[in-house]
Amino acid sequence: MAKSPKARAAVASQVAAAGMPPLQFCALPPAPPKVFDEVVTGDRLASINLFGRLWANGTEITYYLFDKGSFAGSPADRQATEDAFAAWKSHGIGLTFKQVATPKGAMLRIGYLAGDGSWSFVGNDNLLSKSAGERTMNFGWSLTTPHGRDTALHEIGHALGLSHEHQNPNAGIVWNEPNVRQYFAGPPNNWTQSQIEHNILTKLDARDAAGSSWDQNSVMHYQFPAGRISRPERYLTRPLIPAGGLSRLDIKWVKQSYPPLKSSAPPSLSRFQSELVAAAAGDVSQFEVRPTETGKFTVRLFGDSDATLLLYEVAPNGDQRYIAGASDAGNKANSEITERLEAGKTYLVKVMVIYAPAPKALSVMYW
Numbered sequence: 185m186a187k188s189p190k191a192r193a194a195v196a197s198q199v200a201a202a203g204m205p206p207l208q209f210c211a212l213p214p215a216p217p218k219v220f221d222e223v224v225t226g227d228r229l230a231s232i233n234l235f236g237r238l239w240a241n242g243t244e245i246t247y248y249l250f251d252k253g254s255f256a257g258s259p260a261d262r263q264a265t266e267d268a269f270a271a272w273k274s275h276g277i278g279l280t281f282k283q284v285a286t287p288k289g290a291m292l293r294i295g296y297l298a299g300d301g302s303w304s305f306v307g308n309d310n311l312l313s314k315s316a317g318e319r320t321m322n323f324g325w326s327l328t329t330p331h332g333r334d335t336a337l338h339e340i341g342h343a344l345g346l347s348h349e350h351q352n353p354n355a356g357i358v359w360n361e362p363n364v365r366q367y368f369a370g371p372p373n374n375w376t377q378s379q380i381e382h383n384i385l386t387k388l389d390a391r392d393a394a395g396s397s398w399d400q401n402s403v404m405h406y407q408f409p410a411g412r413i414s415r416p417e418r419y420l421t422r423p424l425i426p427a428g429g430l431s432r433l434d435i436k437w438v439k440q441s442y443p444p445l446k447s448s449a450p451p452s453l454s455r456f457q458s459e460l461v462a463a464a465a466g467d468v469s470q471f472e473v474r475p476t477e478t479g480k481f482t483v484r485l486f487g488d489s490d491a492t493l494l495l496y497e498v499a500p501n502g503d504q505r506y507i508a509g510a511s512d513a514g515n516k517a518n519s520e521i522t523e524r525l526e527a528g529k530t531y532l533v534k535v536m537v538i539y540a541p542a543p544k545a546l547s548v549m550y551w
């Protein structure tokens with residue numbers, strides 16, 4: 185007896201599911217907890233969740249690819265990593281990426297240790313790891329296959345501030361939890377139960393999600409064989425396989441989070457003269473500082489806003505070198521940086537607003 189089209193489709197998808205190669209997926213390390221010294225709720229918490237881990241737009245993110253020692257990657261895998269940075273950059277975003285030759289001072293330090301999985305720190309959490317010998321990202325398998333190329337895009341997506349799309353609480357996924365646990369506890373992932381919870385089963389805070397209802401084609405979404413998702417019911421009998429590469433919504437997110445910069449010379453900041461930072465959450469203001477003497481200087485924010493304060497040195501060729509950063513998100517105190525600055529050099533002070541209770545609620549000064 186001929187099977188109905190529906191039954192044929194179900195058989196076809198079971199065959200497809202059975203034929204899915206057992207892939208390895210990204211396993212994020214636990215994130216450092218957000219520490220607030222005040223009770224932070226409502227709009228303020230939402231704003232901190234949304235903007236607190238993003239880089240200040242305009243940042244030149246320096247990255248080092250390990251090419252010697254136990255973390256060293258093959259030339260092909262290092263090239264695939266460079267290609268993935270270029271793919272994110274190709275959408276005209278305000279961030280830039282610059283490969284550097286030594287791990288010291290690099291914001292991202294990327295290793296290729298097989299057997300250690302693929303993972304990355306998320307967004308500006310990367311700056312918390314300062315030791316030149318430590319990785320902020322690792323690739324545990326070849327990046328030259330289609331899955332490997334997506335892995336490179338995925339980990340860089342985390343480094344830019346993205347979370348796992350299948351943990352988006354707006355997705356409405358109902359997991360077949362025993363099946364998910366069994367599948368990812370087995371080879372080739374061999375995850376612990378807490379890794380499975382951290383990377384799949386735990387729903388993100390609604391406000392940590394990038395804003396989409398559910399982007400099944402996001403490069404931040406894993407593949408799932410049939411039977412791991414109970415709802416939507418179609419995934420009981422067919423696998424969920426993202427299209428591969430950056431999705432339309434991945435691109436929309438990165439362009440919204442890091443819009444192209446308007447090229448205008450930053451206003452200068454004079455010693456002991458406070459300047460208003462007129463910006464909404466997510467906006468970045470820049471000020472140029474040219475000290476006339478060498479010594480220790482303090483840059484500080486004033487006001488009720490939550491913000492990140494960043495200090496850069498500008499080289500004669502225009503390159504920016506990150507010196508220090510401080511965030512007061514969720515804290516009463518205002519961000520402050522004290523560093524030795526040299527006469528004759530040019531510095532940039534950047535202020536990224538994370539939460540603004542009122543317009544013009546923030547100013548910056550140095551002395």
Ligand SMILES: [Zn+2]
Nearest residue numbers: 210211212348
């Ligand atoms: Zn991931």
